[in-house]
Amino acid sequence: MERFARQAADALSQVLPQPVQAGQMEIPPDTKLGDFAFPCFRLAKEMKKSPNDAAKEIVKLLTDKGSVPKTLTVAAVGPYVNFTVSGAEAAHALLNDILKGEGNGEYGRFEGPSRGTWVIEFSSPNVAKPFMIYHFRPTGLGACLDRVGRYRGYRMVSINHLGDWGTQFGKLYVAMKLYGNELPPNPGIRDLVELYVKLHAAIETKPELEDEARAAFKRLEEKDPEVTAVWKKCIEISMKEFNALYEKLDVKFDHVWGESFYEDQLRPLLAKLKAEGILVQSEGAWVANVTDEKGRELTPCILEKSDGSTIYATRDVAAALYRYEKYHFDRMTYVVGGEQRLHFQQVFGVLRKMGMEWASRLEHVPTGLYRFKDAKMSTRKGNFVTLEDVWTLVKDRVRTLMKERVSLSTAAGGRDGEALSPAELADIEEKVAIAAIVFHDLAADPGREVEFDVERVADFEGETGPYLQYAHTRCLSILRKAAEAGTPLPAYSSASLSAAVDRAVGQLKKDEEIRLVKILGQFPHHLERTLEHRKASQLANYLIDLVKAYGEFYRECHVLGQAKELTEARLLLVESARRILAQGLHLLGIPLPDRM
Ligand code: ARG
Numbered sequence: 001m002e003r004f005a006r007q008a009a010d011a012l013s014q015v016l017p018q019p020v021q022a023g024q025m026e027i028p029p030d031t032k033l034g035d036f037a038f039p040c041f042r043l044a045k046e047m048k049k050s051p052n053d054a055a056k057e058i059v060k061l062l063t064d065k066g067s068v069p070k071t072l073t074v075a076a077v078g079p080y081v082n083f084t085v086s087g088a089e090a091a092h093a094l095l096n097d098i099l100k101g102e103g104n105g106e107y108g109r110f111e112g113p114s115r116g117t118w119v120i121e122f123s124s125p126n127v128a129k130p131f132m133i134y135h136f137r138p139t140g141l142g143a144c145l146d147r148v149g150r151y152r153g154y155r156m157v158s159i160n161h162l163g164d165w166g167t168q169f170g171k172l173y174v175a176m177k178l179y180g181n182e183l184p185p186n187p188g189i190r191d192l193v194e195l196y197v198k199l200h201a202a203i204e205t206k207p208e209l210e211d212e213a214r215a216a217f218k219r220l221e222e223k224d225p226e227v228t229a230v231w232k233k234c235i236e237i238s239m240k241e242f243n244a245l246y247e248k249l250d251v252k253f254d255h256v257w258g259e260s261f262y263e264d265q266l267r268p269l270l271a272k273l274k275a276e277g278i279l280v281q282s283e284g285a286w287v288a289n290v291t292d293e294k295g296r297e298l299t300p301c302i303l304e305k306s307d308g309s310t311i312y313a314t315r316d317v318a319a320a321l322y323r324y325e326k327y328h329f330d331r332m333t334y335v336v337g338g339e340q341r342l343h344f345q346q347v348f349g350v351l352r353k354m355g356m357e358w359a360s361r362l363e364h365v366p367t368g369l370y371r372f373k374d375a376k377m378s379t380r381k382g383n384f385v386t387l388e389d390v391w392t393l394v395k396d397r398v399r400t401l402m403k404e405r406v407s408l409s410t411a412a413g414g415r416d417g418e419a420l421s422p423a424e425l426a427d428i429e430e431k432v433a434i435a436a437i438v439f440h441d442l443a444a445d446p447g448r449e450v451e452f453d454v455e456r457v458a459d460f461e462g463e464t465g466p467y468l469q470y471a472h473t474r475c476l477s478i479l480r481k482a483a484e485a486g487t488p489l490p491a492y493s494s495a496s497l498s499a500a501v502d503r504a505v506g507q508l509k510k511d512e513e514i515r516l517v518k519i520l521g522q523f524p525h526h527l528e529r530t531l532e533h534r535k536a537s538q539l540a541n542y543l544i545d546l547v548k549a550y551g552e553f554y555r556e557c558h559v560l561g562q563a564k565e566l567t568e569a570r571l572l573l574v575e576s577a578r579r580i581l582a583q584g585l586h587l588l589g590i591p592l593p594d595r596m
Contacts, residue, residue, distance in 0.1 A: 001085070001521030003093060004071065005036050008083040011068045012038060015061040017046075026080075027522060034075065034082025035090075035518055041079060051079030087514035088505050094521045095501045098576040100494070104583045108524035110153030116330035118154045119323055120146050123251065124336065126163030127238040127258070128172055128192040130386040131245060134337055137367035137450075140441045140589060142335035143251040144536040147587045148527050157327055161319065162235075162258030166312070168196075169231055170217030174209055175199035176230050189241050192234060217309075221263070245387070248434065250589050262318040266310045269318050270303060278353050279303060290349025293360070301346035316347045324358055331361050333534065338366030338447065365534045367446050373453035390452070395433045397458040398466070402429055405460075405596070420595070431591040432466045433458070438589050439465030442536035443544075463544045465590055468581065471547040473596045475578035478559055482571055485560055489571045504569035512553040513573060519549045520580050527587070536588060543584045550577045 005022040012020040025036040044054035055076035061067075062081075068074050071089040075082050098107040122142020125135040142158070149156040175195040183191050203209045219227045235258075246252070270286065273279040279286040284306030290298050303314045323332065334344060344364035351359040370385065402425065420428070436458040443463065444450040460466045482488055492500055508514065526542040529535075559570040582592055 001035065001090070001094070001518065002524050004083070004085045004090070004521075005525075007069050008036055008038070008072060008074075011062055011072070011074075012058070012081070014067040015058065015065055016043065023528065025083075025525075027525060028077070028080070028082060031515065031518060033077050034080075034084045036083045037077070037080040038083075039080055044079070052076070055079055055081050085518065087508070087517070090521060091505045091508050091514065091517045092501060094517055095504060095572055095576055096498060098520060098579055099492070099497055099501070099572065104579045104586070107520075107580065107583065108527055109151050112153060114155045115153040116155065117157065117327050118149055119157045119159065119327055119329040119332040120149070120335065121159045121161050121333070122146070122335040123246075123253075124161040124163060125238075125242060128168075128189065128196065128234045129163075129238075130189050130193065130388065131242060133370050133385045133387055133390055136387045136390075136437075137370075137441060137446070138335040138337065138365075139249065139251060140438050141365070141367060141446050141534075141536055142333075143249065143589050144442060144539070144587060145333070145335070145531065145534060146252075147589070148530050148536075148539065151587060152524075152527055152531060154531075157255070157323075157329070158253045159323070160253045160256045160258075162256055164231075164235055164258035165260040165263065165315065167214065167217045167309070169220055169234070170213035170215070171199055172196060172234055173216040173220070173227050173230050174213045176234070178202070180230075187237055189238055192237060221309075248430075249438065250591070257319070259312070259315045259319075262315050262322060265318040265322060266314055269321070270310070270314070273303065273350075273354070276354070278350070288346075288350045288353060290346055290353055292345050292349060293352075298345055298349055299342065301350055303350070313343060313347055313350075316343070317350050320347065320351055320362065321356075324356070329358075329361065331363070333363050333365055335365045335367065335534075338368055340364070341366055365446065368449040370452045371449050373451060390437060391433065393454050394436050394458055395429065397454050398429050398433045398436065401458060401460060401466075402432070428593045428596055431593045432469060432596065435465030435469050435585075435590045437465075439468065439540060442588055443540035445537055446535055460596075466596075468543055468547060468585060469590065469592060470596050471550060472578060472581050472585065472592055473594065474554075475550075475574050475581070476594060478574050479571065479578070482560055482567070487560070487564070487567055487571075489568070489575055500568065500572065503565055504572050507566050507569035508573065510553075510557055512549075512556045513570075516549045516553045516573060516577060519546050520576055523580050523584065539584060539588060543581060543588075546577065546581060546584070550581075553577075 002022060005025045008025060009020040009022045020038065025038060028034050028037045038058075040051045040054040040058065043058070044051040047054050047057065049057065055078065058081050059074055059076045062074055068083075071086055073084045073086070075084070098105055100106070120142055122145075123135060123139040125131050146156050146158045172192065172195070175198065179195050179198055183195070199209065199213075216227055220231055239256075270279070273288070274286065278288050280289065281287075282300065285302050286304040287300040287302050289300050292298055301313055302311060303317065304310060320332070323329065336344070341364065344362075348359050348362050351362070370390075372385065406420065406425070440452070440457040441450065456462060457464065458466060460470055479489055490496070490500075508517065522542065526539050530538040553573070557570055559567060559574060561567070562570070585592060
């Protein structure tokens with residue numbers, strides 16, 4: 001649809017004083033009123049007219065001048081100039097574009113020179129602590145923005161700012177020294193946490209352990225080999241678990257640069273900041289008095305504590321400087337929990353104070369917490385629920401639902417004529433559980449608190465991940481059945497594809513067919529908006545709309561057993577829907593089972 005949006009923008013540019021970009025087009029909530037809408041509010045001011053009159057006036061100009069190409073019709077709808085693409089034109093262009101290439105195709109992939117470098121930091125869990133739901137939200141969102149950004153032509157650089165530094169590692173060292181021999185052969189994060197808890201209990205009666213821990217962290221800072229080895233071991237244990245999780249969620253990073261990565265840069269940084277007078281002494285500590293981007297005073301940012309140690313913020317200032325030096329990014333986004341809003345304002349404030357004009361390219365995209373409906377979880381504070389807790393809950397629910405489905409379908413003679421092996425079933429359960437958790441998270445507004453109710457999250461019928469996966473398997477199943485009936489969708493060459501699309505355009509006449517085609521064409525628009533608003537919910541909700549349109553098409557239009565050309569045309573439409581759905585789910589980070 002982008003090309004039609006461009007045509008509409010070009011037509012408008014011919015009659016308006018300023019050129020109009022395709023990106024200014026909105027999609028009307030009711031597509032019966034048009035496929036794109038150009039909002040007239042701003043222009044109306046310049047024209048000294050009401051927006052509704054401005055819209056009418058612009059439509060008149062367009063018609064009088066004959067600027068609108070035949071592919072489009074134009075109408076004033078309230079304060080908007082709406083454009084409607086002819087069904088046949090839309091089907092022709094879109095089916096060709098969507099069905100080009102193999103697999104899921106590349107529809108909506110940005111072609112052209114790079115749109116700039118975008119550094120995105122997300123996930124950033126803490127070593128030796130369980131992966132919290134608190135870290136899951138930014139992981140899902142960050143990974144999605146990263147994938148969509150790449151798809152839409154940005155040079156993305158993804159970074160995991162692992163929490164692998166700080167005084168707690170001194171404690172961990174002491175704990176390991178005292179109780180390390182109690183660790184099982186293949187220790188996990190939980191075992192480390194246990195040691196840590198044990199040490200805390202011991203400190204109650206032996207406060208001198210606290211001093212020992214402080215000394216140990218100092219030794220770590222000084223690269224003492226013994227402490228460093230223990231610290232590395234803890235990172236290794238943690239990364240093993242984190243990596244398994246990232247693999248499951250298909251999350252990748254260009255760099256895992258933990259806080260420790262910047263350690264050597266901290267002293268020179270502090271010296272420079274002191275020399276420049278950016279740091280001042282306050283109660284023994286060194287702080288920067290900073291303001292937010294509007295010049296409002298913030299709580300001063302401590303960068304060196306009174307005992308001379310550096311802190312979280314010191315490492316963030318160093319990290320930003322390092323990353324800019326390395327990438328000269330056009331934008332850097334930190335996807336991190338909303339509780340850290342002040343922290344990022346302070347860090348950005350320090351950078352501004354240092355005269356880094358690029359500080360304006362930094363942004364914190366805050367994520368909200370979970371609120372649990374489940375009684376077992378709701379008693380714990382949102383922060384203290386681990387992803388594993390949620391995973392277990394969802395997995396159990398999915399297993400129950402799958403069992404019901406399998407016995408139902410066995411009673412009904414089996415789906416697609418084949419029973420699933422236990423291994424296949426386990427694989428499906430895993431994928432469905434991932435879909436349930438990821439989709440539920442991404443479909444919600446990232447900045448707000450989300451309510452977690454396992455019954456709703458894992459439902460196969462509601463607006464859920466499993467529902468979308470199921471819609472995809474239904475597309476596959478029709479294509480399979482077509483093949484079994486001897487009318488498979490052929491593997492087209494590019495020439496035969498274009499002939500097939502030509503044939504199909506003559507066949508696709510029903511409203512449900514055209515509506516589905518057009519909704520498929522909105523895919524690039526929603527990818528763009530996902531990036532613009534930094535909200536995966538834009539894409540997630542679009543896929544729900546797509547599946548609804550597909551459902552209406554499926555109800556109204558029989559695919560198999562029609563005249564040969566009609567069946568072929570509808571199969572092309574099924575495959576197009578399947579591709580966009582698959583591509584969209586892939587960008588969200590949702591795996592696709594072949595059957596469910
Ligand atoms: N590890 C931190 C935490 O768990 C999150 C890090 C966020 N990123 C950053 N650059 N500070 O709270």
